């Protein structure tokens with residue numbers, strides 16, 4: 001798929017004729033480029049954008065380089081059904097199927113925020129009770145996390161990786177001693193989807209490193225996902241982060257399972273949210289304001 005998708009591949013993927021796809025390209029509904037030989041090719045992220053907008057059923061996912069396990073989901077399908085499937089796939093160790101559920105939801109037009117808040121979080125939450133049942137529960141929890149990370153990576157592959165050159169930059173991370181991988185990854189994807197250029201530093205990132213990355217990458221925002229109970233050390237690290245980032249002219253976004261315990265006074269450059277849907281709405285609003293300011 002490195003050189004894009006041909007009209008024939010896209011046509012076979014959705015069960016229409018090749019000439020229909022070529023017509024949509026020529027009418028400008030789908031953006032294509034030409035190979036040196038003059039053939040039309042559609043970039044993979046453009047094809048994904050178009051499929052999501054059109055809400056088309058994919059009958060041959062393999063023609064788009066997607067796994068055969070992509071779940072057929074329509075926008076009207078109840079999210080709970082997909083959520084149950086995702087949870088079961090993670091518990092049973094069915095990685096391809098778990099990836100297929102997330103890709104199916106994404107292609108049905110659901111945002112990363114909705115997929116994270118309504119499908120991934122509840123599934124992982126249920127899995128979080130298994131460790132109390134001993135060794136087998138811990139095995140399932142660790143394997144499920146690995147499969148979940150891979151499924152989220154698959155989603156990342158479907159999002160455009162070439163944000164506008166002047167897109168605002170965000171650096172995401174979990175703080176020192178916080179081992180949680182999935183939430184900061186998802187936060188970075190939720191913002192990528194709404195037009196940010198995201199760099200995820202992942203778990204166990206000292207706030208001093210986040211501040212340094214913010215300066216080097218000229219970030220507009222630093223984001224911390226707090227997945228561990230708040231200690232005095234963590235609280236004071238976060239307070240310093242907020243102060244220094246504010247002086248540097250950067251926004252700070254905070255969220256995560258234990259964020260409610262933080263209880264900070266409101267600050268103009270501080271956003272605290274409880275879900276990635278909220279974060280995406282905030283991020284989208286910021287991009288819109290930037291666009292208006294530069295228009």
Ligand code: B12
Nearest residue numbers: 117121124125128180181182183225254255256257273276
């Ligand atoms: C996977 C997991 C682990 C893995 C982590 C692997 C990894 N590298 O990621 C491992 C095995 C290491 C682990 C270890 C432990 N864990 Co653990 N773990 C989990 C589990 C099952 C899933 C976490 C997860 O990824 N969730 C999915 C994400 C997407 O959900 P989320 O973090 O809540 O994020 C959502 C929101 O908070 C929000 N959000 C997140 N970040 C941000 C940022 C912003 C800016 C915004 C706006 C929003 C936002 O949006 C997200 C999507 O909706 C949870 C269960 C649970 N309820 O979450 C337990 C859980 C967190 N763990 C728990 C415990 C007890 C532990 C251990 C102490 C013991 C153990 N289970 O082995 C250790 C301690 C680790 C430590 N060093 O502190 C408890 C915590 C209980 C408590 N109140 O303290 C939980 C709740 C399980 C339970 N029910 O008992 N764990």
